[in-house]
Amino acid sequence: PPMLASVNGYAPQLEKVFEQLLEEDWDIIQLQHTYAFQPFERALKRSGKPFVLTEHNVESDLGAASYDRLPRWANAFAVYDRWRYRRWETRVFRQTGELIAVTEDDAKALSRLSGRATSYVVNSVDCDYYASVHADRHSHRLLFIGNYEYGPNVDAIEWALDEIMPKVWALAPHVRFAIGGFGMPSAWRERWPDPRIEWLGFLPDLRALQATASMFFAPLRQGGGSKLKTLEAMAAGLPVVTTAQGVSGLAVRNGEHYLGSEDASGLATLIAEYTDQPLQLEQIGEAGRVYVRARHDWSVSAAQLEVIYTRFSFSKQGLRSCV
Template identity: 30%
Template sequence: MKFLAVTYGLPYPLSEGCKIRDHSLLRAIAQEAEVHLLSFCKDDRFPSDLGPLPSFCRSVETYSPPAGRPATALPAHLAAGRPLATFPFYFPDFADRISELAQSHQVDVVQLEHSFLAPYLTAIPPACIRIQSLHNIGERQYASMARMKRTSPAAWLKAMAMRNWEAAWTRRFDGVIAVSEAEAEWVRRQAPQPPVCVIPNGVDCGSLQPLPEPEAGNDLLFIGTLGYPPNADAVRWLVDAILPRVRTQVPDVRLVVVGRNPGADLRSLAETGAFELHPDVPEILPYYRRCRLSLVPLRAGGGTRLKILEAMALQRPVVSTSIGCEGLAVSQGEQLMIGDTPEALSGQIVSVLTNQVLRQSLVRNARHFVELNHDWPALGRRQCAFYNQLMANHRSAA
């Protein structure tokens, strides 16, 4: 099988969840297929470091869109039936390159990552299996952000618009990859035609070995891109509503926040001593080593959380909201602790910090859970099996 992945951003360095997912699955798929990679690099316009990608991809190519695109191109974009939201991501010469690569490498499967690359579907040669990979469902993501803000009608309008065009484009593909069963159900309701395969987020259990407990301290770890509004909200919620309650019972607790692109408000808050901020770190393991548990107090968002799986693999206890662990087949008190109010979350944090037997039970169960359900090599094999089945169906229908 020959496979062309079209990604938003080069999946290296592994600085955020979508890059980790793309990189890890490509590496796993390369064990069974010839992999070619084409990356749309809108933010990192001229990436020079490809890291290990050439070691498992037969070819790696990046595309940097021209700066200052004129608004006069918008009418033609809309006239072609493409959604307004995808205008910043659609460039005819990138579409041409997808078609050229698919034909020159004689690929069998072309996969577009993220819904805003969906209009490039029309560039894929008809002989190829066309796959849409949804890292999250835009409607679900923006609806949860609207519920968080409550006073912002713009988020609700965006959620409704996303539902309409995501559904319309998704149903045109030959197959869909979803990150959770909940998001797969959305696809089956809104776009019932294409088959859906659930490929959850994962970890490399072989490289992420369990860490010993820290010898001292009660440091709490939050990891996430801080330019993403739900993550920034989670940090503020921790500082304002949750940690003061925890400190009444565990006075030496300290919050350690690791994440790129913090806003000025979070930087200012960190300068007051409310938490320890590390915005640009080359290696995350030292922070896991020093922290006693990992926090995921999200009140909005979509997809599934790589940070939870990573903490579980490293045997760090996790305390999360229901939204934070949405899409993972976990149970309260088994693999992690869950709370959705400041009172409940603070109580769960205190329970984990003060109960060693509970900590040991949680991390043992959690490590077994990720080994069984979320190891990248096994997920890659499942994804290849999905492609092979679609290819077989395509041949039999021809």
Template identity: 30%
Template sequence: MLKILFVAPYTPSPIRVRPYQFIRHLSQRGHAITLVCPVDNDTAYHELRTICQRVVAVPIRRIDHLFAYAHALPHNLPLQAAHCLTPAMVAAVANEIRSGDHHIIHIEHLRAAEIVRAALHQCGDGPPTLLDAVDSISLLFERTWRRGTTLSSRVRALIDLARTRRYEAAYPQRFTAIAVTSPEDRWALTTLNTTLHKAGASPIIVAPNGVDLTYFHPPTAPRRPNHIVFTGKMSYHANEAAARYLIEEIMPRVWAVRPHVTVTLAGAEPGPRLRAYARDPRVTVTGAVPDLRPYLMQATLAVAPIRYGVGVQNKVLEAMATATPVITARQATVALSAHANRDLIVADDTDAFAHAILELLVNPERCTALGRAGRKYVEQHHNWHTSVAQIEMGYLTALSATRDRSL
């Protein structure tokens, strides 16, 4: 059993699914977890208190975030890394390190990386660290700058791109082990390290995102005919760009042939432009929902026309887990080993998306076959037990490396 200090820049939850599932499964495997995080989801926070050995909740106000950004802006620190870099967060982590009660520190995301580094600096020493970087954020920023659909998202990406590249390049020197969701992200971080920094020895492991296969399951009731769903947090710029692409460019081609096809955009915090789509009676914009499963299980198809992004797209995996046929962009399949035209449909442009949607809507047998193959794929390749086992191996590698250095 390991005693794990788990530091997160937000409350792990079914929306922040990766750290949430890691904590759940690590606890089930007998590890003792102390979680330090801000509280931005009361429901998840109360559940985590029943899973973790202890939860240290750190209040962070909006003004605290702004002060942290303002302090980082004139320096080389990425704004992402400054997000929760407050004295209270650093003090909470430093207090846990000084207790000497933890074997390893699990750092969730770039947003928590500098918190732990600052706490270790205060303490002078501490346990080995595993940074779950999740994705290469600089790769995401580069793609956002090149392909983002709003000026604000492109400018924000450009402001933080160079400093994020430099910070990520130094990961192997700053952390004992690093984890990412996909081989592409490992390639991106390794390339940064060898070109912008001295090559480091700390390993970068791939621990793919999983799916809760009990929670997300195929439906028992019939699906709603001629109905399309797109899911995701709609305030995230890549999801907003995909939703706009779906409604403004793809669906007009579909409606020209089948005018009664309906679409649901299911996810939290849609902006004014997305909410305005609901003026069309064929489009539903839900906002935050307590459970995405009914929307996936009722849909004829799940369409994910991702314009840019990195890592594993949970929206694709969750749809496949419910045996909902998926049509997605090639970008969303880079981190997957799924077979196009067997496990899901890959579309490269607007006409290809519209053609695939129209073809599947009139072919229920093909939809059923795709749905079954998609479910089988996630069962074989995206089980949380396998991903957590990879993280455990990362812990053991970090612990072994630390022992070797101390000899």
């Protein structure tokens, strides 16, 4: 639903199990997402145990991904809904012992919202897992993967198929577009019946599919944080065609690590031009792979987390000594 404040709240069995777990002595209690916090709130308050929270986006800033689907008469509701979620965020932030973002920009925004210093740990992928993938530079096949319960991914597909791909096919009619992921609306097959579109659904292992694609196409206009789908594609050596939003939070350069444009015509032109340039695709794909290996491998985020956990553990010991 187009509501930010639909937090995952009523989960009595989860709450009971979590309360039992809190009876044990943990070095670190690590939680994810403000919207998933409510089932843990009462147990944490009763235990008095400090915890770490990672926020993958500034959730109260993501409203555009849902609110633009509401009719104009519902604008007042959208304003109220955003206020509700911001109030919920603030409530959760006040309870955290340590707050972590996944990009530097998000850390600054969360610091402003929470009134406290916010660390950041980069999103990361298992680069070794994708190291064996070699994209098919001659396949003329684009790939997109997403969770379609998330509004920005729905918007990306609608923009791609309504505006971008018709322009691509006018320039390069042999290009195909494979679309996979969880929660794909069944109506899409009828809405866009072009046989050059491949509807794949959910796939637990992306590597075989990545090896059949020539480019990863992510026309994202909304969202936040940094995009795991982009990192996974780069780790597999797939050249990425995307927008600034698709590489948000990444220290990459357009034309070197990825191919980027902000409008439909620009993205279509990039795809049409590069689909028949396998050497250039190879160069960009490998530059992306090297970047992700150096900056976003699991080992990088693990080292960053270790620093935060060590500091947090010392602060916990300080609290205990004062009791």
